[in-house]
Amino acid sequence: MPQSNSANISACSTCNLAELCLPVGLTAQEMQRLDELNMQKHSFSRGDYLYRSGDRFRALFAINRGAFKTRILHEDGREQVTGFQMAGEIIGLDAISTDRHDGEAVALESSVVCELPFQKLETLSRDIPSLQRHLHKIMSREIVRDQGIMLLLGSMRSEERVAAFLLTLSQRYAMRGLSPTQFQLCMSRQDIGSYLGLKLETVSRAFSHFQDEGIIAVKTRSIEIIDLALLQASINSSC
Amino acid sequence: MPQSNSANISACSTCNLAELCLPVGLTAQEMQRLDELNMQKHSFSRGDYLYRSGDRFRALFAINRGAFKTRILHEDGREQVTGFQMAGEIIGLDAISTDRHDGEAVALESSVVCELPFQKLETLSRDIPSLQRHLHKIMSREIVRDQGIMLLLGSMRSEERVAAFLLTLSQRYAMRGLSPTQFQLCMSRQDIGSYLGLKLETVSRAFSHFQDEGIIAVKTRSIEIIDLALLQASINSSC
DNA sequence: CATGTTTTTTGACTCACATCAAACCCAATT
DNA sequence: AATTGGGTTTGATGTGAGTCAAAAAACATG
Numbered sequence A, B: 001m002p003q004s005n006s007a008n009i010s011a012c013s014t015c016n017l018a019e020l021c022l023p024v025g026l027t028a029q030e031m032q033r034l035d036e037l038n039m040q041k042h043s044f045s046r047g048d049y050l051y052r053s054g055d056r057f058r059a060l061f062a063i064n065r066g067a068f069k070t071r072i073l074h075e076d077g078r079e080q081v082t083g084f085q086m087a088g089e090i091i092g093l094d095a096i097s098t099d100r101h102d103g104e105a106v107a108l109e110s111s112v113v114c115e116l117p118f119q120k121l122e123t124l125s126r127d128i129p130s131l132q133r134h135l136h137k138i139m140s141r142e143i144v145r146d147q148g149i150m151l152l153l154g155s156m157r158s159e160e161r162v163a164a165f166l167l168t169l170s171q172r173y174a175m176r177g178l179s180p181t182q183f184q185l186c187m188s189r190q191d192i193g194s195y196l197g198l199k200l201e202t203v204s205r206a207f208s209h210f211q212d213e214g215i216i217a218v219k220t221r222s223i224e225i226i227d228l229a230l231l232q233a234s235i236n237s238s239c
Numbered sequence C: 001c002a003t004g005t006t007t008t009t010t011g012a013c014t015c016a017c018a019t020c021a022a023a024c025c026c027a028a029t030t
Numbered sequence D: 001a002a003t004t005g006g007g008t009t010t011g012a013t014g015t016g017a018g019t020c021a022a023a024a025a026a027c028a029t030g
Helices: A028-036 A118-127 A129-155 A158-175 A189-196 A200-212 A228-236 B028-036 B118-127 B129-155 B158-175 B189-196 B200-212 B228-236
Strands: A040-044 A049-051 A059-065 A067-073 A079-086 A103-107 A111-117 A182-184 A216-219 A222-225 B040-044 B059-065 B067-073 B079-086 B103-107 B111-117 B182-184 B216-219 B222-225
Touching (some): A067 B129, A079 B129, A129 B067, A129 B129, A129 B189, A158 A228, A189 A200, B158 B222, B158 B228, B189 B200
Antiparallel strands (some): A049 A103, A182 A222, A216 A222, B059 B111, B067 B079, B182 B222
């Protein structure tokens, strides 16, 4: 996985908080303040936990390289993947409400993250109003995203879900300046299934079916979207 | 670290922003500031829209009386209910990210809400840091809540979903000092189904089945929870 | 390279929920 | 009292996705 090289994101490479700085337009002075917090860097390899269930959560993390999945665990062991995070994104926002947090983030690839302790964030955001407002934006986006997934889980058939999943992945890669039609999946069929509320076999069948139709080309974790319009259409058609 | 709190909605009745003031512990002076914004009051009756799809969203609303459902609409007409809001709660938070918003809130009962224009809220929160922090809390809670629903939609059977729904309703009524075992539903079977990713018939069957088991008593929209422990158990049992 | 392990694909079968349809209830209206 | 209409319950039937199982492919290891 090459380190993120998108034009937008590199603008904030100095503070290692790519997504955080990106749309807010912090001044040089404000960015310096971020550096003064001397944030710690952590390296994770595949399968490592970013923070464990039961532990109180104390920090935000910006992903510099690699990918994570976030999940919540039911008492009886059932897991639900709540999202996939890639380089240039932030995880841990939900934990700002320190009351109850039973979520985890698990590395899907070798990853590097940058930790920003929450206490410091709070004092910081008092000084930098734009940061405060920007955190709102991120959280709002998270809520909107979650509600989109609720729509997906609540009222779409299996193949529509997989199509929607591929399309959002495509968009996210495009936003990073990478190819929107040819990319590597960084997660297993199992994880995709959990995220979409499906079993891994169903995900596999959907991939195979789209391939038979000539919409995509699949080779294990390599995906090529051949007919993007058809993929779009397959979300609305089957209703 | 923000101090913990105990629920007492009446403490904030003066400013009509029950939930907003509740856990944040605004000072008398701060509450007066809120009043100076001379917020508009709106009255809604059943089925009215709080804000319409396509319109840019400009405000937060605190519900003084009545109930709402929030929903998002797919292009092809499919709707997904994303939540139910009752008196003392706030709706519209997801719309702070003004970019794209295709959600709606629809009154389920005759309702009174109190509008707080967003622009003013922003200037206000610069003056009152605790309000800013509290908005974070609310949004965090929203995210946590949504992710709980994702778990529900992704990995629970129909009866588990209905049981979980009744239990969270029970908790919410308890928080308001109302009976947690005997209450009125303010939404139709259809809405419950949409919220839980089920058809209305399935919801009805689940109610009937729980009634046959002696766990609850149902009379159209009146619910009495007879055996709360059994209802709890029915979430974990069937796996 | 051979070997064991994990992930993915594919097939056959089952079941939970959706779908379709009819009856019922209750409140509002004539 | 009869009628209308929305919401709810209940039954009969169909189907999409889960389950079980086994083979194939990809990956890891000595």
